[in-house]
Amino acid sequence: MSENLTEIFKYIMHGVYIIGVASGDQKNAFTAAWVMQASFDPPLLVFSINPKNRSFNILKQGGICSINVLDCEQMELAEHFGHSCDTDKMTICKWQKAKTGAPILMDSLAYFDCEVSHYADAGDHQLVICRVVDAAILDGQGSPMCYNMTGDMDKSSEIFPEKL
Amino acid sequence: MSENLTEIFKYIMHGVYIIGVASGDQKNAFTAAWVMQASFDPPLLVFSINPKNRSFNILKQGGICSINVLDCEQMELAEHFGHSCDTDKMTICKWQKAKTGAPILMDSLAYFDCEVSHYADAGDHQLVICRVVDAAILDGQGSPMCYNMTGDMDKSSEIFPEKL
Numbered sequence: 001m002s003e004n005l006t007e008i009f010k011y012i013m014h015g016v017y018i019i020g021v022a023s024g025d026q027k028n029a030f031t032a033a034w035v036m037q038a039s040f041d042p043p044l045l046v047f048s049i050n051p052k053n054r055s056f057n058i059l060k061q062g063g064i065c066s067i068n069v070l071d072c073e074q075m076e077l078a079e080h081f082g083h084s085c086d087t088d089k090m091t092i093c094k095w096q097k098a099k100t101g102a103p104i105l106m107d108s109l110a111y112f113d114c115e116v117s118h119y120a121d122a123g124d125h126q127l128v129i130c131r132v133v134d135a136a137i138l139d140g141q142g143s144p145m146c147y148n149m150t151g152d153m154d155k156s157s158e159i160f161p162e163k164l
Numbered sequence: 165m166s167e168n169l170t171e172i173f174k175y176i177m178h179g180v181y182i183i184g185v186a187s188g189d190q191k192n193a194f195t196a197a198w199v200m201q202a203s204f205d206p207p208l209l210v211f212s213i214n215p216k217n218r219s220f221n222i223l224k225q226g227g228i229c230s231i232n233v234l235d236c237e238q239m240e241l242a243e244h245f246g247h248s249c250d251t252d253k254m255t256i257c258k259w260q261k262a263k264t265g266a267p268i269l270m271d272s273l274a275y276f277d278c279e280v281s282h283y284a285d286a287g288d289h290q291l292v293i294c295r296v297v298d299a300a301i302l303d304g305q306g307s308p309m310c311y312n313m314t315g316d317m318d319k320s321s322e323i324f325p326e327k328l
Contacts, residue, residue, distance in 0.1 A: 123203025
């Protein structure tokens with residue numbers, strides 16, 4: 001292991017997404033990169049979440065989420081929803097209630113409206129396996145953001161262990 | 165759901181990888197797109213595999229794999245390892261044994277040498293959660309292939325259900 005782990009792991013391609021969660025009157029949204037498809041039929045998406053994330057409790061209670069695809073020009077939104085903050089992060093954007101009740105980010109390129117199927121352990125994160133119940137393209141002209149365009153926005157270089 | 169599911173799911177960003185597996189004298193390799201990071205510490209990767217894939221049995225027996233990142237110019241390799249065939253698919257490439265014993269594709273941009281940690285159900289696929297025990301960049305000049313560059317190479321448009 002001569003190279004820095006942060007650099008090597010950038011070779012795994014990820015997009016950048018805002019994941020919206022809701023349970024009763026509570027809702028929240030956060031930036032995530034670790035999202036992928038996992039099954040064709042039923043169509044499943046899976047994402048990995050830090051269980052310390054405030055949204056995780058809302059997700060577990062509500063059992064629903066929206067996965068909203070960011071455009072490569074939406075770096076500010078990615079950064080905004082990448083931090084936890086005391087005020088309501090969601091007020092700066094326009095949202096619409098999905099079929100499941102999850103908040104859809106209307107400025108995203110496409111969204112997936114999901115019901116949580118089940119969870120699986122994954123080290124310092126949890127895998128959330130989601131059944132897609134609705135989905136649509138909102139802006140067919142854009143190009144999805146790639147995580148490796150975001151530099152060290154998420155400070156991941158400080159989180160990786162020093163070596164394997 | 166007005167749009168075609170294949171088109172909508174292309175908004176989820178994936179790379180393209182050759183996953184190498186080995187158990188005793190048996191080895192195989194196959195093309196995969198559904199790969200992502202799942203944890204920082206320990207560093208985990210997760211991929212989704214069709215359990216009908218011949219490599220799945222070898223993976224379960226051996227408990228090791230290499231995840232090799234393809235360059236955007238390596239479409240022919242992606243296609244070659246996307247099919248099962250009667251002859252040994254692996255002879256056309258140069259491989260090297262990783263620390264775990266998994267075969268590393270020496271023509272890839274970077275590789276991750278992994279031990280399987282555990283599995284999780286995911287519809288018509290299985291999630292494989294892998295601990296990365298070694299990794300290196302082999303070619304720092306290339307750009308990883310994106311799955312959405314591959315068109316309908318994997319005939320996924322025939323596999324998705326007609327609607328959600």
